[in-house]
Amino acid sequence: WDGLSYPQDSCVPQVNPFSVEDELTYHYYEANVELGNQMLDDAGFEDVDDDGLREAPNGEDFDILIECADSSEIAIEVGAVFADALQALSVDATSEPTDFYEYLNRLYFHGDYDMVFLGSSFSTFDVDWLAYEYWSEYVDEPYWNFPNFANDTYDSYREDLLYSTDYESVREAAIEMQKIWVYQSPMIIAYENFEISAYRTDRFEGFKNDVSGGVPGYWTNYKVHLKDSEGGPFGGTFTWSNPLDIDTFNTMVSSSAYTNNILMMLYDSLITQDWEGKDVNWLITDYTAETHDDNAEVPEGHTRFTFNMLQNATWTDGEPLTAEDVAFSLNYFRDSPGNPYGADLTDMTAAYAKTPYTLEVEFNSESYWHLHTVSYKPVIPKHIFTEIGLNGWNTWDPNPPAEEMVTSGPFNVSEYVAGEFCEISRNPNYFYAPEPTGGPGTPEPTAPDLTLALVAGAVGAAVVILVGGYVLMRQR
Numbered sequence: 001w002d003g004l005s006y007p008q009d010s011c012v013p014q015v016n017p018f019s020v021e022d023e024l025t026y027h028y029y030e031a032n033v034e035l036g037n038q039m040l041d042d043a044g045f046e047d048v049d050d051d052g053l054r055e056a057p058n059g060e061d062f063d064i065l066i067e068c069a070d071s072s073e074i075a076i077e078v079g080a081v082f083a084d085a086l087q088a089l090s091v092d093a094t095s096e097p098t099d100f101y102e103y104l105n106r107l108y109f110h111g112d113y114d115m116v117f118l119g120s121s122f123s124t125f126d127v128d129w130l131a132y133e134y135w136s137e138y139v140d141e142p143y144w145n146f147p148n149f150a151n152d153t154y155d156s157y158r159e160d161l162l163y164s165t166d167y168e169s170v171r172e173a174a175i176e177m178q179k180i181w182v183y184q185s186p187m188i189i190a191y192e193n194f195e196i197s198a199y200r201t202d203r204f205e206g207f208k209n210d211v212s213g214g215v216p217g218y219w220t221n222y223k224v225h226l227k228d229s230e231g232g233p234f235g236g237t238f239t240w241s242n243p244l245d246i247d248t249f250n251t252m253v254s255s256s257a258y259t260n261n262i263l264m265m266l267y268d269s270l271i272t273q274d275w276e277g278k279d280v281n282w283l284i285t286d287y288t289a290e291t292h293d294d295n296a297e298v299p300e301g302h303t304r305f306t307f308n309m310l311q312n313a314t315w316t317d318g319e320p321l322t323a324e325d326v327a328f329s330l331n332y333f334r335d336s337p338g339n340p341y342g343a344d345l346t347d348m349t350a351a352y353a354k355t356p357y358t359l360e361v362e363f364n365s366e367s368y369w370h371l372h373t374v375s376y377k378p379v380i381p382k383h384i385f386t387e388i389g390l391n392g393w394n395t396w397d398p399n400p401p402a403e404e405m406v407t408s409g410p411f412n413v414s415e416y417v418a419g420e421f422c423e424i425s426r427n428p429n430y431f432y433a434p435e436p437t438g439g440p441g442t443p444e445p446t447a448p449d450l451t452l453a454l455v456a457g458a459v460g461a462a463v464v465i466l467v468g469g470y471v472l473m474r475q476r
Contacts, residue, residue, distance in 0.1 A: 007192035010178045011120075011130075013192050015211075018127045018171055019456045020178035028188075028280040036089050063092040064438035068117040070097035071244050073119050078190055082115065101247045104256065105176075107146045117190075118146075121257035123212055123264075124273055124376065127174050128369040129157045132343045134181065143255065143340050149186035163367050183354040203230045204238055208275040216240050216263050219275040222410060245419050249398040249405060251378055252339055262422055267378035270307055270326065270359075271371075283321070283379065284309050291366060302349075303366050307359040307373060308468045313431040315381050317406050323353035330361065330374065346371045381406045 007029035012019040040046075044057030056062045063088060068079030086093035101114050124168045132138060136160065137149035157180075160173035195214035199207055205227050208219035219239075226232025247261040250269065254260070272282045281287075282312035287307045313321040315380035329350040333341035350362040351374075361374050384406050388396050398405040410433065414425035427433065 003194065005193050008189045008192040009182050011133075011181060011189060012127055012174070012188065013122060013176055013357050014336045015192075016122070016125050016127065018125065018174045020175045020182070022177065024182060026178070029428075031085060031088070035086050040091075041090060044409060047090060053089060054090045054455045058418060061092070061155075063094070063183070064114045066093060066115045066117070067103050067113065068095060068099040069100035071100055075100075077118050081234065082117075082190075085156040097431070100244060100447075101256070104247075109142050110148065119257065120370070121260070122214065124372070124386075125212075125277065126345060126369065126372050126376075128162060128373070130177050130181075130282075132160050132188065142338055143253075144343070148188035149181075149184070151180060151184060154180045154184075162369065163365055164239055165366050167368065167369055199240075203227060210275040211277040212273075217261075221265060246422060248399060250394075250396050250397075250414070252333075252341060253394050254339075262424065264409075265411040265424055266405075266409040266413070267380070268313070268321075268408045269378055270309075271375035283313055284375075286377075287371075289371060298362075299364075301365060302362045303370050305359075305361045305371065307361070307375075309357040309359060310431060311357050313408060314429055314431070315406050315408050316412050316427060318429075319381065319383060319406075321381075321408050322354075322356045323359040324356065326359050326379050327351045327353050327361075328385070329377065330378065331392065332385055333377065336390040339393050341377055344369070348374075366454075379408065381408075408474070 007013060007027070007248075008014065008021065009024060009028055010019055010021045012021070014021045014134065018351055040054060045054045047053060048059055049053050049083075054063070066082050066086075068075040068080045068106050070076070070445075076095070079097070083093045083095040087117070104118075106113055107116065132144060134145055134149040134151075135151070136155050138144040139148045139150050157173040157177045160169060161177065164170045166172065179396050197209075197215035199215055203226060204224050205222070205229050206223040207215050208217075208223050210217045210219055213294065224238055226234065226236035230236060236295070242258055242261050244256070246254075246261060246262050247256055249263065251260075251263045253261070258349050270281075270283045270284050270287075271433060274280045283424050284307045287305055289302045290298050292298050292302065295304070298304045299466075307326070309323055309326070312439075315321055330345060330348065332347055333339050334345035336342060347363045347365045347367075348361065349364045350360065352360055354360050363370050367373075401415060407414060407427075410427055410430045411424040412427050415421070415423040417444040
């Protein structure tokens with residue numbers, strides 16, 4: 001593996017404390033051609049016409065096409081490795097570089113494919129997605145369960161994973177589900193990346209090595225700034241790369257990590273995770289969580305959250321961001337048919353604004369995950385999505401900046417040319433943003449705005465350019 005990745009069998013990365021990887025009694029790290037050939041023979045896949053290739057049990061020829069992203073040299077090499085592995089078993093297999101978003105769209109809607117190569121990226125250690133991503137009832141659900149996996153024993157641990165309230169019970173369910181998943185192998189995990197990031201520190205500072213994604217990511221974008229010795233902290237140009245262009249500006253219909261690299265800079269949530277993986281109150285000052293044992297007014301078996309929100313957050317069109325927006329967002333995600341953000345909100349019985357800046361959310365169940373279920377979701381503007389409607393969630397196709405796209409995050413889109421670049425500029429009214437000043441002893445900023453420009457390169461890579469300032473965690 002040359003020190004650049006680790007062999008992996010579980011769908012949960014080894015760095016995650018919920019991962020079963022180190023507890024498995026067997027691994028698929030090394031090829032066992034002899035056993036593979038025996039298993040295919042026993043299943044009736046034999047070379048009946050002596051052409052050097054196996055036929056199906058009914059005697060017919062078959063072949064396997066492995067599709068990999070034509071924009072990634074790594075993906076192309078991985079596709080070739082898989083083809084070689086199948087050919088070693090006398091299977092007619094070929095690898096073909098393909099447009100990534102074309103086959104991703106087929107996966108979204110359970111279209112036709114033999115094998116495809118994908119990557120997964122995780123921003124938190126939560127694993128409640130195991131209860132949805134491979135759930136039997138989602139075997140044909142758009143955007144979920146790409147391998148159409150269905151297993152009753154796997155599903156039997158779902159209740160414990162979702163509704164246990166202590167860490168030990170939740171982890172036990174997650175471990176058992178992974179053991180079944182690895183044994184059944186609905187997907188083959190090729191490797192877990194070992195992230196190596198090269199970045200220059202002669203002109204910029206503020207880089208954050210995120211526990212999940214390394215240096216390239218939200219917190220570096222948010223914190224990096226020009227050194228004082230270079231005329232900072234405002235001004236300058238900072239660049240980074242992104243493997244692919246984005247496929248949409250609609251955060252509800254894309255599962256592309258490359259798209260999320262941009263969209264995560266446009267929206268806010270009640271709570272976020274910092275670069276060390278610790279929860280940080282973001283749109284809120286504090287919250288309380290109550291069950292019937294804490295408050296007799298909470299029905300037995302229910303969980304109630306009360307969030308007190310910051311009072312200086314605004315949307316990019318100047319409208320205040322309030323508890324009404326958050327309540328609307330949660331209800332919208334739950335009630336819009338097929339919305340991926342609503343999958344884990346089915347037990348939410350109420351989300352409403354008690355006051356403009358006090359939010360109350362109630363579930364008809366108790367769960368270890370409920371707080372993150374509510375607080376990690378992006379907040380969307382009520383005054384915009386009321387017009388779009390519940391059925392418009394997956395047809396909404398924003399085209400910024402030609403058409404206004406109302407967001408709340410530290411950046412918004414200032415220019416975009418599909419396949420070439422995406423420029424996102426500092427939101428000057430962001431509720432955590434410092435203001436450039438030019439008093440005595442303070443250098444004037446060289447540019448009034450902070451800009452990230454995502455530029456598609458010749459091989460599908462992208463360059464992000466950050467110009468003109470920085471953002472700090474500071475409440476005004």
